[in-house]
Amino acid sequence: MLIVGLTGNIGSGKSSVARLLKEMGARVIDTDQVAREVVAPGTPGLQQIIDHFGTGVLNADGALDRPKMAQIVFNDTNALKRLNSIVHPAIRAQLLKAIADYRDNPDAPLMVIEAPLLIETQLFKLVDQVWMVTVDAKTQIQRVIKRDAVTAEQVSSRLAAQMPQEDKLPYAQRVIDNSGTPEATLQQVRQIWSDAIDRSQAQAE
Template structure:
């Protein structure tokens, strides 16, 4: 009996994961995006939104009532305890929605392959629930430079954000397949395509 195959795609901030997921979608792959779900579960009126406001106060809201993600991000990146509290609020809601979407896809294509795009795959031990772990990887110095350029951060600010995450050199221990994103875009796409082809060939 052929069963649904679940791939867990992870990486770190500015590691090229979004580039890989975008290309996988171009190939027709079903991708469930944890970050997108995370944005949806904290919309005004959602239970997680109400808990976040109760925990962090009204100062983290924009005039229209939406969460000020930049302000909330600056709080949690500087305060590990605050980050833990936010995770405790949002993670259960995110994982429930992911499970729901997996089941819906399974009904449509019980022998298919689905990719879960989860930045904190290893940190939340979700790697235990997937068949394979794919990791986007690049040297830390290059990751730091790309983060500075992408978000307009100082070196110190970027380094602080990287230090709040598990290093890629630690995550690589859990990976079944590694996509090196340090080169040009064409190289990254080729590696992602090769990984997808091997999955379809049962390799």
């Protein structure tokens, strides 16, 4: 039984690695999905957002208009801080519940929490190990341009807003270099999976 925080910057391919781990039998939680759930219609999170930002941030069906919300906070540091102060504690609470559930009912050899902001939001303190997916700068930019149909300049501006990859590396117990072929990445993931399972079983004995 091992709880892993999986992280990596934009274009690193952490979602692909999370998918591989799920196929291998891990219980995977995607914090992006949790972030959507904690501001779904009827949640205290969405009500707090409405109280602060007004009903103008809602779609016609009463759900949060995420692109509009993103526009509001993109150039306003205070608005972003306010939004984060609502969303991040709610995400953390959901993750703590999921971790407690996993410890009570370990139905998979690993629980993987996929979180782009694992380090920045201190979520790494909730996990047993941090696994980081890395990528070289050139490959990273090419991938994001292709995936999101954006310019190199737009990618650079997104990267500038993130904690640099090299600053996150000291937090990681395992590093998966996803700069090469999918086969090379799969090989690394299999090896790390095997090591983690062996160590986890040894500790349980």
